[in-house]
Amino acid sequence: MVSPDPNMFGGTVEVRTGGETREVPTEFGFQRGVGVLELARALRAGVTERASGALAYHVLDIMVSISQSIEEGRPVAVESTVERPAALPADWDPSASTL
Structure with a gap:
């Protein structure tokens, strides 16, 4: 997987498998901040957030496992x-x- 520099607020996400590269479309034309915005709206509305602590832990576990691998x-x-x-x-x- 190739993703753009998050500090540059743009770029494409690409996935390479079997020697082929394909671009992954993003729904909103941008990526940065959508999770935080959705979290704030969920807290304000009193509903379950998508960006939960359990999800954050799982993402961290994936990152650590990749690094260890x-x-x-x-x-x-x-x-x-x-x-x-x-x-x-x-x-x-x-x-x-x-x-």
């Missing part, structure tokens, strides 16, 4: 699991006012 030159199992959060609704508008 690279260092040791062997596959490393990801021990944690998490329920996949629901996708954002098709009409979710990141620029809509929520106050």
Whole structure:
């Protein structure tokens, strides 16, 4: 997987498999901040957030397992699991006012 520099606020996400590279479309034309925005809106609305602590731990576990795999030159199992959060609704508008 190749992702753009998050400090540059743009670019494409690419996935390389079997010698082929394909671009992964992003829904909102940007990526940075969507999770934090959705978290703030969920807290304000009193509903379950998608960017939960359990999800954050699982992402960290994946990152540590990848790093360990690279260092040791062997596959490393990801021990944690998490329920996949629901996708954002098709009409979710990141620029809509929520106050």
